[in-house]
Amino acid sequence: MTEKLYYRDAYATKFTACVLSCEAVKGGCYHIILDKTLFYPEGGGQPGDQGILGGVVIFDVHEKNGDIIHYGEKPLEVGIEVNGEIDWKHRFDLMQNHSGEHIISGIICKKYNCDNVGFHMGKDSITIDFNTQIPTEDLPWLEEKANEAIWKNTPIAISYPNKGDLEALEYRSKIELAGEVRIVQAGEYDCCACCGTHVKLAGEIGMIKVIGAQNYKGGTRLELLCGKRGLSNYRNVHQAASEVGRALSVPAENISKGVNKLLLEKDTLIQEMKKWKWDSFLNKIEKLPEDGENVLILEEGLNGRDMTALADLAAEKNDGRAMVLTPSDNGFAFVLVSRKMDARKIAEELKKDFDCKGGGKDQAVQGKLSGNEDEVVRYFVDKGYILVK
Numbered sequence: 001m002t003e004k005l006y007y008r009d010a011y012a013t014k015f016t017a018c019v020l021s022c023e024a025v026k027g028g029c030y031h032i033i034l035d036k037t038l039f040y041p042e043g044g045g046q047p048g049d050q051g052i053l054g055g056v057v058i059f060d061v062h063e064k065n066g067d068i069i070h071y072g073e074k075p076l077e078v079g080i081e082v083n084g085e086i087d088w089k090h091r092f093d094l095m096q097n098h099s100g101e102h103i104i105s106g107i108i109c110k111k112y113n114c115d116n117v118g119f120h121m122g123k124d125s126i127t128i129d130f131n132t133q134i135p136t137e138d139l140p141w142l143e144e145k146a147n148e149a150i151w152k153n154t155p156i157a158i159s160y161p162n163k164g165d166l167e168a169l170e171y172r173s174k175i176e177l178a179g180e181v182r183i184v185q186a187g188e189y190d191c192c193a194c195c196g197t198h199v200k201l202a203g204e205i206g207m208i209k210v211i212g213a214q215n216y217k218g219g220t221r222l223e224l225l226c227g228k229r230g231l232s233n234y235r236n237v238h239q240a241a242s243e244v245g246r247a248l249s250v251p252a253e254n255i256s257k258g259v260n261k262l263l264l265e266k267d268t269l270i271q272e273m274k275k276w277k278w279d280s281f282l283n284k285i286e287k288l289p290e291d292g293e294n295v296l297i298l299e300e301g302l303n304g305r306d307m308t309a310l311a312d313l314a315a316e317k318n319d320g321r322a323m324v325l326t327p328s329d330n331g332f333a334f335v336l337v338s339r340k341m342d343a344r345k346i347a348e349e350l351k352k353d354f355d356c357k358g359g360g361k362d363q364a365v366q367g368k369l370s371g372n373e374d375e376v377v378r379y380f381v382d383k384g385y386i387l388v389k
């Protein structure tokens with residue numbers, strides 16, 4: 001059994017220990033066991049520590065049958081004494097977030113009489129799952145209540161009550177555990193059995209920010225940021241909001257209004273553009289011959305829907321065939337509408353003369369063909385189509 005120095009002092013970063021074993025495992029990794037350690041192993045939702053042990057990088061730590069296994073990038077000689085130092089930035093971030101998670105979980109479980117049924121501390125944020133639906137309108141109150149613990153600098157105390165006291169104590173994660181139970185008490189806000197490392201005073205958490213809430217397996221999954229993660233997120237979001245605000249000439253707090261106004265303007269412009277486009281189509285159609293001749297319409301910047309609409313209008317007007325072309329990569333996109341019910345046949349002929357893809361029905365085909373404007377236009381004009389530009 002490795003002696004767990006991190007339970008004596010969660011703030012200690014340096015220690016000396018003896019290497020009891022070192023085993024090479026798959027992937028060029030070494031499993032190192034010491035007689036004692038400050039490296040916290042993954043457990044209770046908290047990831048393992050990182051740091052340096054005898055000059056070797058430790059990138060993860062796990063516990064197995066009471067032994068704490070340090071995952072090293074290089075081997076260490078068995079029997080020697082080594083100096084170890086944990087990555088304090090990494091550990092303190094986990095302590096801030098784990099303690100913050102306890103506080104908000106304690107408040108939520110008490111208010112809704114529910115349980116925390118899942119907890120994951122990811123690299124970017126932490127998620128907590130509750131087996132109840134938390135009303136969205138309650139979130140600001142819950143967030144503020146959790147931050148109240150920080151403003152009051154509530155002490156977070158660790159204790160190991162005896163069996164009798166434990167039975168009388170109300171705490172979260174109350175399950176029958178062999179051996180002593182470690183209780184983490186955050187004042188009036190939370191009391192929970194936990195094996196993780198925590199800050200001593202809630203003030204050290206800095207802030208608790210809920211950044212997401214979604215329905216999850218009939219309950220609610222909250223996404224949370226505490227401490228420096230919360231500050232960094234605020235900085236990034238604020239910077240982005242300020243940039244958008246500057247571009248829209250509105251304060252950062254009003255960017256949603258500014259963006260909505262912009263979207264409305266965009267919708268109006270699209271409607272105007274559609275109308276303008278339709279008018280220009282009708283204008284073009286008016287100039288077409290009415291004697292059943294085939295027409296070739298060449299126009300830039302048309303989308304598929306425009307091309308079909310224009311070809312339909314033209315074919316209706318002249319009661320013949322209407323081929324609409326618009327420049328596309330290395331050639332043209334086309335829509336051919338034919339009242340003579342032979343559009344597919346014409347497309348087959350096109351495929352013989354051009355690199356051409358497409359298909360459809362007897363009265364309408366669409367596709368793409370390669371070629372330059374001169375040769376494509378000449379091809380259709382030679383076949384009797386009247387060019388309309």
Ligand SMILES: [Zn+2]
Nearest residue numbers: 044194195196
């Ligand atoms: Zn915990």
